[in-house]
Amino acid sequence: MTTLTTPYRPQAKVTETTAENYLNVAYGVKSWLLTTDHKRIGLLYLMSVTVMFFVGGVAATLIRLNLLTPHGQLVTADTYNKLFSAHGIVMVFFFLVPVVPTVLGNFMLPLMIGARDLAFPRLNLASWYIYLVGAFLMLLVLFSGGVDTGWTFYTPFSSKASHTNVLPAVTAIVIAGFSSIFTGLNFVVTVHRLRAPGLTWFRLPLFVWSLYSTSIIMLLATPVLAMLFVLLAIERLWGVGIFDPALDGDPLLFQHLFWFYSHPAVYIMILPGMGIVSEILPCFSRKNIFGYQFIAFSSISIAVIGFLVWGHHMFVAGESVYAALVFSLLSYLVAVPSAIKVFNWTATLYKGSVSFQTPMLFALGFIGLFTIGGLTGLMLAALGLNIHVHDTYFIVAHFHFIMVGGMVMGYMAGLHYWWPKMTGKMYSEWWARLSALIIFVGFILTFMPQFILGYLGMPRRYHVYPAEFQVLNVLSTAGASILGVGYLLPFAYLIASLFGRTRSGPNPWAATGLEWQTPSPPPPQNFLVTPHVTCGPYEYALSSEGDHASS
Amino acid sequence: MGTQMPLFPEQASTAASKVDTLFLFLLALTGSVAIGVTVMIVFYTIRYRRRDDSLQPPRIMGSLRLESLWSAIPLVIFLGIFIWGAKLYYSMASAPENALEIYVVGKQWMWKIQHPEGQREINELHVPMGRPVKLTLTSEDVIHDFFVPAFRTKVDVLPGRYVHTWFQATQPGEYHLFCAQYCGTNHAGMIGKIVVQTPSDYQAWLNSHAEGSLALQGRKLFLKFQCVTCHSADSQARAPVLGKLYGRQVHLQDGSSVVADDQYIRESILKPEARIVAGWQPIMPTFQGQVTEEDILQLLAFIKALEPGQTPERTEEATAPTKNSLTP
Numbered sequence: 001m002t003t004l005t006t007p008y009r010p011q012a013k014v015t016e017t018t019a020e021n022y023l024n025v026a027y028g029v030k031s032w033l034l035t036t037d038h039k040r041i042g043l044l045y046l047m048s049v050t051v052m053f054f055v056g057g058v059a060a061t062l063i064r065l066n067l068l069t070p071h072g073q074l075v076t077a078d079t080y081n082k083l084f085s086a087h088g089i090v091m092v093f094f095f096l097v098p099v100v101p102t103v104l105g106n107f108m109l110p111l112m113i114g115a116r117d118l119a120f121p122r123l124n125l126a127s128w129y130i131y132l133v134g135a136f137l138m139l140l141v142l143f144s145g146g147v148d149t150g151w152t153f154y155t156p157f158s159s160k161a162s163h164t165n166v167l168p169a170v171t172a173i174v175i176a177g178f179s180s181i182f183t184g185l186n187f188v189v190t191v192h193r194l195r196a197p198g199l200t201w202f203r204l205p206l207f208v209w210s211l212y213s214t215s216i217i218m219l220l221a222t223p224v225l226a227m228l229f230v231l232l233a234i235e236r237l238w239g240v241g242i243f244d245p246a247l248d249g250d251p252l253l254f255q256h257l258f259w260f261y262s263h264p265a266v267y268i269m270i271l272p273g274m275g276i277v278s279e280i281l282p283c284f285s286r287k288n289i290f291g292y293q294f295i296a297f298s299s300i301s302i303a304v305i306g307f308l309v310w311g312h313h314m315f316v317a318g319e320s321v322y323a324a325l326v327f328s329l330l331s332y333l334v335a336v337p338s339a340i341k342v343f344n345w346t347a348t349l350y351k352g353s354v355s356f357q358t359p360m361l362f363a364l365g366f367i368g369l370f371t372i373g374g375l376t377g378l379m380l381a382a383l384g385l386n387i388h389v390h391d392t393y394f395i396v397a398h399f400h401f402i403m404v405g406g407m408v409m410g411y412m413a414g415l416h417y418w419w420p421k422m423t424g425k426m427y428s429e430w431w432a433r434l435s436a437l438i439i440f441v442g443f444i445l446t447f448m449p450q451f452i453l454g455y456l457g458m459p460r461r462y463h464v465y466p467a468e469f470q471v472l473n474v475l476s477t478a479g480a481s482i483l484g485v486g487y488l489l490p491f492a493y494l495i496a497s498l499f500g501r502t503r504s505g506p507n508p509w510a511a512t513g514l515e516w517q518t519p520s521p522p523p524p525q526n527f528l529v530t531p532h533v534t535c536g537p538y539e540y541a542l543s544s545e546g547d548h549a550s551s
Numbered sequence: 552m553g554t555q556m557p558l559f560p561e562q563a564s565t566a567a568s569k570v571d572t573l574f575l576f577l578l579a580l581t582g583s584v585a586i587g588v589t590v591m592i593v594f595y596t597i598r599y600r601r602r603d604d605s606l607q608p609p610r611i612m613g614s615l616r617l618e619s620l621w622s623a624i625p626l627v628i629f630l631g632i633f634i635w636g637a638k639l640y641y642s643m644a645s646a647p648e649n650a651l652e653i654y655v656v657g658k659q660w661m662w663k664i665q666h667p668e669g670q671r672e673i674n675e676l677h678v679p680m681g682r683p684v685k686l687t688l689t690s691e692d693v694i695h696d697f698f699v700p701a702f703r704t705k706v707d708v709l710p711g712r713y714v715h716t717w718f719q720a721t722q723p724g725e726y727h728l729f730c731a732q733y734c735g736t737n738h739a740g741m742i743g744k745i746v747v748q749t750p751s752d753y754q755a756w757l758n759s760h761a762e763g764s765l766a767l768q769g770r771k772l773f774l775k776f777q778c779v780t781c782h783s784a785d786s787q788a789r790a791p792v793l794g795k796l797y798g799r800q801v802h803l804q805d806g807s808s809v810v811a812d813d814q815y816i817r818e819s820i821l822k823p824e825a826r827i828v829a830g831w832q833p834i835m836p837t838f839q840g841q842v843t844e845e846d847i848l849q850l851l852a853f854i855k856a857l858e859p860g861q862t863p864e865r866t867e868e869a870t871a872p873t874k875n876s877l878t879p
Binding site (some may be wrong): 150154293318333350355371457465 | 577618621625636732
């Protein structure tokens with residue numbers, strides 16, 4: 001048996017260019033479309049979610065361009081409404097929810113726990129096909145007239161007033177939802193059953209903890225969304241009164257069920273990002289993560305309490321004062337674990353040996369932007385203040401700080417961190433750092449003005465607006481153009497790296513995780529020898545001569 | 552207003568300064584935390600930047616004491632914010648007794664407003680300064696939202712039920728009214744203005760737009776729709792007499808009882824069979840589709856003001872019932 005040590009120590013040459021890996025083991029379209037290798041499926045997902053990201057991005061670009069002038073001269077009101085609906089639906093259901101679990105999670109989870117594959121490889125491939133069917137249907141909906149309900153589909157507007165493709169759109173979302181459910185199921189079983197010998201729960205990397213928490217939410221919450229949309233279809237098709245008051249229905253029932261999924265979905269979108277940051281900070285400061293157990297349990301408690309706060313989306317919607325009080329209180333409770341994470345990440349840097357490669361820059365950007373997003377969330381949960389800022393650009397700015405400033409930064413951090421593992425190639429560090437900087441600056445300039453706009457009272461989803469809001473809108477659009485450049489750059493230099501000659505080697509960051517103990521790109525069976533784990537995931541501070549890992 | 556760029560909204564109601572105080576406090580608090588975290592990160596990353604690749608940092612696993620501290624302190628602060636926000640919300644939840652009551656109906660894509668003295672407006676609302684104003688709102692179609700940034704008030708306007716909000720304006724002037732809940736094509740055009748006037752200007756405006764009180768208009772509908780045929784005060788009545796009904800406990804056929812409020816009366820007009828008063832037959836036809844939301848509000852105003860003995864005769868063409876000097 002070969003000794004596998006943590007931290008990594010250069011070992012026998014297993015990185016020969018001729019070595020068999022998951023990319024060169026088979027060629028041809030069929031070998032990709034029928035693969036059950038989690039690594040190949042991860043790449044298939046990478047390509048599909050990237051396409052969806054650009055579709056959502058184009059919609060965002062048109063929205064920002066239209067808002068350059070108060071009179072909305074670029075597109076008509078109906079087109080504008082379809083654009084923000086397309087942006088929200090595509091970005092939430094087809095990018096943010098699936099992106100980290102299906103791309104980085106799919107690829108890394110088995111590697112990080114020393115497994116050969118996920119528990120159900122064929123189900124994993126099926127999940128991708130199901131996602132694909134949902135995504136194609138959604139694109140069909142968008143290019144055959146679109147949908148104008150917003151991503152929230154509030155009734156009775158969606159059930160009786162909208163004359164657009166509401167049913168095809170929700171069908172697409174339900175289909176994509178099943179892909180989420182299967183992925184969640186696969187991950188939960190994998191984490192329970194396929195950990196390497198010695199890999200106890202409290203030796204799991206925190207990214208695995210966050211994927212595990214995310215998977216539980218996906219399993220429990222997504223079916224509610226599916227049921228909700230079935231009810232909506234029943235009302236729209238057959239006029240059965242469920243949500244429409246004219247038919248004795250209750251429009252608030254829709255909102256309750258919608259947010260019962262969509263609030264936990266916020267945590268589906270942010271928890272994996274938190275997990276990525278918890279991997280990267282120790283690696284680039286050569287330290288153990290500060291307070292491993294607090295961070296692991298904070299992921300779990302976010303997943304649990306996150307199910308009990310949906311009513312904070314409805315403070316002005318007509319829920320009772322009593323309900324508002326309860327949901328406000330619970331929302332403050334769910335903020336505590338997030339605060340713990342931020343403080344623990346900061347403390348991880350203390351007395352470290354900090355370097356500033358691209359993944360670290362993105363991770364530090366994540367902490368800054370997520371902190372602002374979280375702190376503005378504290379304002380929104382304050383009942384008396386929520387009344388004023390609800391449904392304004394203040395909300396828009398807040399959730400973009402969480403989902404774009406947080407999650408997309410986290411995803412970029414993870415993509416840059418694991419790119420060498422996935423491809424065996426190293427990208428241009430100079431261009432990558434530049435893009436991290438551009439994305440950070442562009443993001444701040446896009447969304448900071450929206451906080452001011454929101455407090456001034458500019459409502460969201462407005463195609464035209466009073467003239468006094470123009471300057472701030474122009475600033476925001478200017479920021480968005482910078483942000484757009486920042487997102488296009490990685491597309492270019494990451495693809496360029498594939499054709500470049502810079503090989504990354506198995507462990508370019510000298511990281512401790514199991515995924516770095518195998519060649520890059522990994523062999524089809526992931527590990528040449530089954531790893532045995534004898535210590536925690538972030539033992540950067542132990543001397544490389546330490547005896548904490550054994551055969 | 553104008554084209555210059557404001558950075559902070561006008562304060563034009565009694566609630567505005569309270570909301571702003573909480574906002575500015577939270578801005579200062581969260582701002583210091585954000586700056587604190589940023590300073591610490593920048594300081595640590597510079598102070599502990601990598602100088603020597605062979606340097607082995609100390610093995611620090613965490614600190615139960617520190618972590619408990621920075622779990623407990625935020626929790627206490629959060630609970631404090633919760634209490635402040637909840638108190639403010641509670642104080643903004645119910646209108647004072649003496650509030651002037653104005654009715655608002657939202658529809659795609661306009662606001663229709665009726666004053667108690669019968670004045671009607673579209674996309675404009677005139678209110679007196681210095682007096683609490685209670686709005687009763689409903690929607691004819693989808694969900695809208697009545698949002699006045701200068702007052703810091705906002706409420707979703709739902710079809711099929713009444714919601715309330717209130718404010719007390721403090722500054723004469725014109726303020727934005729926005730629909731804040733997405734409602735379809737012309738959502739961004741469902742805007743208007745709130746005109747706050749001094750009490751004397753407001754009275755002058757009322758006088759110049761008088762059309763007969765809302766209760767009187769409701770009385771005309773009461774006769775027009777033949778409600779009076781059954782809801783009459785004489786011995787041939789086939790339905791309960793409605794004098795002094797509003798706000799009273801009503802005993803129902805199934806043994807339960809209900810307070811005769813806006814919602815119950817509205818339901819009894821649209822779905823009479825839903826909750827029948829004890830001792831009467833379910834013979835009333837529905838008026839769904841015959842009366843508009845505005846008609847219902849007028850009927851409500853009439854029933855609210857109706858004192859015993861004022862129920863009109865079936866053939867009567869007299870003045871409206873009097874209460875609060877609402878008679879023309």
